[in-house]
Amino acid sequence: MASRRDYGQFCGLAAGLNVIGERWTFLIVRELLIGPVRFNELVENLPGVGPNLLAERLRTLNEHGVIEQLPVEGDGRGKQYRLSELGEQLRAPVLELCKWGLGFLGETDRSGVVRAEWGFLAMQAMVIEDRIPDVDETYEFRVGDQVFCVEVRQGKVGFSRGATTAPELVITSDPETFVCIGAQMLTPFEALATGSIKIEGPVEAIHRCSRMLGLT
Template identity: 40%
Template structure:
């Protein structure tokens, strides 16, 4: 088992088993279904083959992971969680919910990304009270990565790969930005379909099924008080030292979705909804906003191409730029837009 905390304590005993580096992430991968060794290596970039083999051995010895052989025609050996290992699902889900507080947008330089890592966020955002009486499967294709979700009367199971068993109520094909926007309730399903950002396949009720899935899996930003998601990421970029003595309100309008920031002498309050008293308001669409946040597009380019505009006090635009770490050249363009 390796080093131990040598404490007669359930938390310490648990950490003796799953507290090592990479161990909990292996469990995260296996919560999405059986995985081959190569699947695990691909889903855990940066782990060495010796470390992966050693961690799997430790988990098998602890009764958390077992090996199985898939039936023909696959016939390959896979790793899967035992009943003891699967019991860690609520622990991983709660850790994911807690970790959303640290999930900034965009990813930090050097951070890797896999769509499977977001599936824990999907599970963490599940709203069982909305799913009572719902028994459906939804298949999702995000930039070529396929997974499916099975909802059964207030419970959710998320798995890699196409849906098995009953035919899915819908198949949603989209890109990552749109998938995140749908899940965060920043973008409605009809609008995504109308703008060509998503495609739905299935029977006559397929579009309604996507809407149900979005409601079951996505939390309103209002419910979080502006702590997470897009507005949480904007708030994370706030520079209090640049806002000393500033008492202003800045509005952000992304299509039909609005939120605002109130700055009071170096403190910040991020709020869902529009602000009637905004000193300056940035107008853009979700795709442009995500590009700006990811550094793919500069503010100068956004205003020059008409992808974004601003209205209000030019001086407030400069102060907003300073408060959120935007270059003054870009803010100057915004103020004059």
């Protein structure tokens, strides 16, 4: 097993941080929560991480069973990475950390790299359980060149990538505005006033979606 830091403490938190506590590791997990990804895509999506360091972090996660390597269909030499069943157990805590961290975003952070998928992950943690609508409906988010869907069915919320048919609500935005709204640096109504976001659908659906995500 590759050499690594060890806190030397008989504690579950310390043991977990021995695996995922190094710099960049949590962000690698974030990318894999979006879906399986190839090494070069990780390098592209994580500007600032060197290939050698990324390879080391992936090796550590693989050795601990947090991720798996898979062949790429149609590419005999290609490999992609995905979270294992053990790694998927990180979804809830990572999403909660995304939600918690939104409160620390400020104007100076807006010059940094942004991807629509990051806001979509944070949105999954923003759902307030006792505000889930009691009607079945679908909300489609068109953020930059990405499309995401939120489905409310029988009091439960599901998330998926890609377009859907006949959504009750369609929200169109650029990635930066999308994240700013999630971080409550900007309200949906302020974004509407400036034309940074476009919302198509009945007022009632807009209210239900906003209330569920804690944006009202």
